[in-house]
Amino acid sequence: xxxxxxxxxxxxxxxxxxxxxxxxxxxxxxxxxxxxxxxxxxxxxxxxxxxxxxxxxxxxxxxxxxxxxxxxxxxxxxxxxxxxxxxxxxxxxxxxxxxxxxxxxxxxxxxxxxxxxxxxxxxxxxxxxxxxxxxxxxxxxxxxxxxxxxxxxxxxxxxxxxxxxxxxxxxxxxxxxxxxxxxxxxxxxxxxxxxxxxxxxxxxxxxxxxxx
Ligand code: ADP
Ligand code: MG
Numbered sequence: 001x002x003x004x005x006x007x008x009x010x011x012x013x014x015x016x017x018x019x020x021x022x023x024x025x026x027x028x029x030x031x032x033x034x035x036x037x038x039x040x041x042x043x044x045x046x047x048x049x050x051x052x053x054x055x056x057x058x059x060x061x062x063x064x065x066x067x068x069x070x071x072x073x074x075x076x077x078x079x080x081x082x083x084x085x086x087x088x089x090x091x092x093x094x095x096x097x098x099x100x101x102x103x104x105x106x107x108x109x110x111x112x113x114x115x116x117x118x119x120x121x122x123x124x125x126x127x128x129x130x131x132x133x134x135x136x137x138x139x140x141x142x143x144x145x146x147x148x149x150x151x152x153x154x155x156x157x158x159x160x161x162x163x164x165x166x167x168x169x170x171x172x173x174x175x176x177x178x179x180x181x182x183x184x185x186x187x188x189x190x191x192x193x194x195x196x197x198x199x200x201x202x203x204x205x206x207x208x209x210x211x212x
Contacts, residue, residue, distance in 0.1 A: 001026040001183050002047065002151060007056035009042050009207075016042045017207035020056070024151075024185065024200070029177045031186045031194040034204030040187040043204075044153045047185070048075050060150065076149030078157045082140035084128040091124040094143045103146065112142040115179070117172060134165045145180070154186040158193075170196050 002024040009017045017039035024030050032040050045051035047058060049070035058066050065073055084093050094109050110120040116138040123135065131139065137157055144152060154173070158166045174197045177184045188194055194201050203211040 003059040010054045029184045031198040033194040039207040076144035076152045082136045116142045151183045
C-alpha cells in the first residue's frame with residue numbers, strides 16, 4: 001500500500017528525519033512510536049504531501065506520488081486539534097467538505113456517525129461547541145472517513161483526552177481499522193497505546209527506524 005524510501009527532511013541545517021525507509025501493507029494498523037521531536041509528524045506530513053522531502057520517494061500502491069499534491073493522494077488525516085467549525089452542527093461539519101469536494105451526501109452522514117459510535121439521532125444536529133472532547137474527535141474522524149481514503153493518518157489525535165476515554169477510543173480505532181479494512185498509520189510517543197492498537201510498530205529514534 002505504502003512505501004517510504006530514504007525519506008530525509010532538513011529544516012535549514014536541522015535534520016528532522018534521516019534516511020527513513022519502511023513499507024506498509026494494505027489494511028495494516030501501523031504505529032510510529034518515538035519521543036517528542038523524533039520526526040513523527042514530519043514523516044506523516046510527508047506521506048500526506050504536506051511536507052516536501054529533502055530526499056526520498058513515496059509510493060502508493062506502487063505509484064510514485066512524491067511530487068503529487070495532497071488532494072491527489074487520497075489520504076485522510078486526523079490531528080489532536082479537531083478543527084471543527086464551532087458554529088456548524090455535526091452534520092454540517094461532515095457535509096460541508098463533502099459537498100466542496102463534489103461527494104454525494106445522501107445517508108452518508110448517518111452511516112459515518114454510526115461507524116464512529118455516535119448515534120445520529122442524538123448527535124447529528126448538535127453544534128460542535130455542544131460536544132465533549134471525545135465526541136469532537138469522533139466527528140473529526142467521521143469527517144476524514146467521508147472521503148474513503150486509502151490510508152488514514154492519525155497524529156496523536158487522542159493525546160488531549162483523559163486516560164479512560166483514550167483507552168476506549170484506541171480500542172474503537174483498532175476495531176474500525178478491521179471493520180473498514182482501511183490502512184491506518186498512527187503516531188504516538190506512548191508505548192502502551194502503540195501496543196494496544198498496532199499490527200506493526202516502528203520504533204523511531206532521531207528520525208530512524210531502530211526496531212520493527
Ligand atoms: P514529532 O512529531 O516526533 O514530535 P516533528 O516531526 O514535529 O517531531 O519534529 C522533528 C524535528 O523537526 C524537531 O526538532 C522539530 O523542532 C523540527 N521541525 C518540525 N517542523 C519544523 C518546521 N516547520 N520548521 C523547522 N523545524 C521543524
Ligand atoms: Mg508530532
